Amino acid sequence: MAGELTLDELVEFRHYLHQHPELSLAEYQTTAFIAQKLDEWDIDYSRAGLKTGLVAEIGPQDATEIVAIRADIDALPIQEQTALSFASVNEGVMHACGHDLHMTSLLGAAYALKQMEQSLSGRVRLFFQPAEEVNGGALQLIEQGYLDNVKAIAGFHNMPDLPVGDVAILNDVVFAGVDRFKVTLTGLESHAAMPQNGADPIVAVSGIISALQTIVARNVDPMNANVLSVTHVESGSTWNVLPTTAWFEGTIRTFNNADQVRIKERFVRLVEDLASGYGVEATIVWVMDPPAPVTVNDNNLAAAFRAQMPTTMHQVTVRPSSVGEDFSHYTLHVPAVFGLIGSNGGAALHQATLTIDDGALPYAIDYYLNAVEAMLNFSKEA
Numbered sequence: 001m002a003g004e005l006t007l008d009e010l011v012e013f014r015h016y017l018h019q020h021p022e023l024s025l026a027e028y029q030t031t032a033f034i035a036q037k038l039d040e041w042d043i044d045y046s047r048a049g050l051k052t053g054l055v056a057e058i059g060p061q062d063a064t065e066i067v068a069i070r071a072d073i074d075a076l077p078i079q080e081q082t083a084l085s086f087a088s089v090n091e092g093v094m095h096a097c098g099h100d101l102h103m104t105s106l107l108g109a110a111y112a113l114k115q116m117e118q119s120l121s122g123r124v125r126l127f128f129q130p131a132e133e134v135n136g137g138a139l140q141l142i143e144q145g146y147l148d149n150v151k152a153i154a155g156f157h158n159m160p161d162l163p164v165g166d167v168a169i170l171n172d173v174v175f176a177g178v179d180r181f182k183v184t185l186t187g188l189e190s191h192a193a194m195p196q197n198g199a200d201p202i203v204a205v206s207g208i209i210s211a212l213q214t215i216v217a218r219n220v221d222p223m224n225a226n227v228l229s230v231t232h233v234e235s236g237s238t239w240n241v242l243p244t245t246a247w248f249e250g251t252i253r254t255f256n257n258a259d260q261v262r263i264k265e266r267f268v269r270l271v272e273d274l275a276s277g278y279g280v281e282a283t284i285v286w287v288m289d290p291p292a293p294v295t296v297n298d299n300n301l302a303a304a305f306r307a308q309m310p311t312t313m314h315q316v317t318v319r320p321s322s323v324g325e326d327f328s329h330y331t332l333h334v335p336a337v338f339g340l341i342g343s344n345g346g347a348a349l350h351q352a353t354l355t356i357d358d359g360a361l362p363y364a365i366d367y368y369l370n371a372v373e374a375m376l377n378f379s380k381e382a
Contacts, residue, residue, distance in 0.1 A: 005111045010365075011358045013037070014104040015086035018356075021075030021095045024131040027052040030073050030103070034128050037107055043114050045126075049144035053130035053137060058113045059123030067375035068125040068146075068153040069368050070327065071106035072099045072132035081352035097349050098158040101356050103128060105364035112369055122376045125150065131326075135178070135288045138329040152301055152335040152378055154371035155327045156364065159318075160345020164359040167367060168318045168340040169305050175295035175338070176227075176253040177260045178324030180287040183208070183271055184247040187280040192240045201246035202235050204278035208271055209233070209248060215266045220259050227253040227322055228263065249287075253322045257294055295328040298335035301378055305337050308374040313363055323349070335378070339367055 013033075022030050031052050038045050038056055045056035053073060059066075080087050080094040088094045110126050125146065131137035141147060162168070185205055190198025209230050216226045228250070235246030252267070254260040268284060275282035309315060318340060327338050341364050344357040 005108065007362065010104055010108050010361050013107060014100050014358065014361065017100040017104060018084070018095050019086045019089055021088050021090055021093045021100070023077060023093055024074040024134040024136065025052055027073050027130050031128070031130075034073070034103065034107065038110065041111055041114050043110055050130070050140060053141075054128050055141065055146045056110060056126040056128070057123055058110065058117055058126070059120045060118060063120065063122045065122035065376060066125060066150050067122060067372060068127055068150045069106065069109065069371060070127035070129055070153060070155040070330070071102040072129050072137065073103045074099060074131055074133050074137070076133060076350060078350070078352050082355055084355060094352065096351060096354050097133070098160070098343060098345065098354070098356050099132070101158050101343060101360060101364060102156070105361055105368060108361065108365040109368035112365065113372065120376070122151075124372050135292045135324075135326045138326040139290075142329060142333065147330060147333055150334050152298075152375040153330050154305070154337050154339070154368070154375060156339040156341050156367055157325065158343035158345070158356060158360060158364070159340045160343050160347060160349060160354060160356070162316065162318070162340065162342030162344070164342050164344045164357050165312070165314050165363055166316045166342035167309060167313045167363065168316050169302050169309070169337060170297055170318070170320065170340075171299045171302055173255050173294055173296055173320045174340070175320065175325045175328065176255055176322045177257060177294040177328070178288065178292040179252040179260065179264060180249070180291075181252070181267070182247065182249040182285045182287055184245060184283045185275055185280045186245050186283070187242075189244045190242045192242055195242055198242050199279040200242050201244070201280050202242065204275060204280045205233065205235065205246040205248055207278065208274045211270050211274055212267065215263055215270070219266045220262055224259055225255050225322070226259055226263060227251075228267075253324070255294060255320060260291065260294070292324040292326050293328040293332060295325045295338055296331050297337050301335045301337050301375070304374040304378050305339065305371060308370045310366055310370065313366065337371065339371075341367060
């Protein structure tokens with residue numbers, strides 16, 4: 001195995017990864033870079049069943065317990081607008097969510113874990129997971145059996161609105177469940193001066209969008225936070241013709257899985273019934289199928305994490321966020337904790353001007369290492 005891995009080298013890794021971002025399920029160069037480092041450090045890994053991404057494993061061969069730590073590796077279809085010397089060289093693609101920090105931190109943790117491999121009381125699987133942004137990567141790893149026999153799993157997301165050194169480990173809900181919908185309404189084209197000869201999808205789409213706002217207001221507990229947003233509407237091509245079709249798309253965000261089911265049921269009923277009343281036909285597509293569930297921490301494991309965190313990290317309390325995370329799929333199967341780590345980003349997640357502070361790397365690596373220790377010592381009956 002190569003000599004000591006320095007922070008400067010890790011910073012170089014992150015800058016390289018930031019400069020060469022790749023979209024979901026196209027992370028070929030990224031996967032190759034990670035594999036090269038693992039090869040250099042004599043760390044075993046598998047890509048079986050995966051188009052991109054990989055899963056490494058470290059620990060004594062005779063260990064009976066397995067825990068997992070995860071980082072996501074994909075980027076976003078955003079044109080970078082920073083003045084960084086290592087700004088993206090891939091047109092229209094950017095690590096605007098900080099996944100370059102996540103995977104570099106997991107590489108740092110992998111190196112450290114390999115150094116202490118024989119002293120570990122169990123084996124550690126390291127998920128370099130593709131396709132988080134499209135809600136597909138976690139499901140791939142689960143379907144390919146990489147979560148099998150795992151006792152517990154940990155991950156984190158950088159938070160650019162928190163200073164470097166801050167960490168938040170919440171009880172219960174961390175991130176919202178996410179659904180994405182697209183609704184197409186099909187009517188009958190007619191001259192705008194003679195609407196009686198057609199079936200107007202524009203009137204229908206207007207009425208349906210307004211009615212959908214009653215779901216959160218009147219169908220779920222007002223003490224529960226939920227969001228239904230229509231974000232994109234299109235129809236027509238000229239001023240004097242009523243078109244055949246209109247369509248709209250958007251998202252639903254929920255903070256418990258029962259509300260997620262209830263809101264979708266009401267959504268379908270309203271759209272279909274109102275469309276029928278307007279004399280048009282509705283087609284509903286749930287773009288994320290299955291949707292991203294609510295990301296929920298195991299409270300006992302979260303308490304163990306908080307107790308394990310080093311005093312160099314400043315533990316803070318934050319509110320759950322309405323963003324989503326496909327890490328949530330893991331939480332349905334095994335005890336899990338998803339932490340939030342300050343990155344002093346200077347802009348919000350998914351913004352073209354986001355810059356991540358390299359100073360977050362040591363804290364993120366320590367988070368992973370302490371998470372491994374906490375999970376290996378954790379009892380499911382605690």
